[in-house]
Amino acid sequence: GAVVSQHPSWVICKSGTSVKIECRSLDFQATTMFWYRQFPKQSLMLMATSNEGSKATYEQGVEKDKFLINHASLTLSTLTVTSAHPEDSSFYICSAPGQGEPYEQYFGPGTRLTVT
């Protein structure tokens, strides 16, 4: 099956710094990738849709200037959390859609971000 990787799997950073999270499709090309955030004991919240070769589409309430998304190639999307604050501490997950039915989402393993 299709594999999506994320790096790093966990990161601790100081308040005010920036953190970059990479999402890679390892054995398939993904023109679209999705970025989710999940707080403890809550469900997935879609943050943005990353599109190769064009600007990302952000969900309502998600700050574009704070969460920078770059879909650099057909296998790589990055999410940069700028000027991180403790409230940005969360589990960030990316996914890429399969082609054709069942349009399954292939999820990366997630990145645990802790901002101190």
Add this chain to the structure above:
Amino acid sequence: GQNIDQPTEMTATEGAIVQINCTYQTSGFNGLFWYQQHAGEAPTFLSYNVLDGLEEKGRFSSFLSRSKGYSYLLLKELQMKDSASYLCAALDSNYQLIWGAGTKLIIKP
């Protein structure tokens, strides 16, 4: 608006059967997914239904009624490792996934 409803939490006994219900309202419909998510991990795919009826896959089965906007996930012969959150998600007319809040399933010995 688009909406997915599923129970917040359910408890069942090891070896028993449990049914997790999901109702959906979406702009168009291109299928319904069930995912399993263990704490601290990414979701893993369980099933996909786009036609009415029951799809069986080992101990897990998923049912869909498009006319009722309803689906359920049936787990048989429950094992302790089945303790997890189960996420229902519907694919709308734009092929965008609309996620439910998830059902936390607690399995007791």
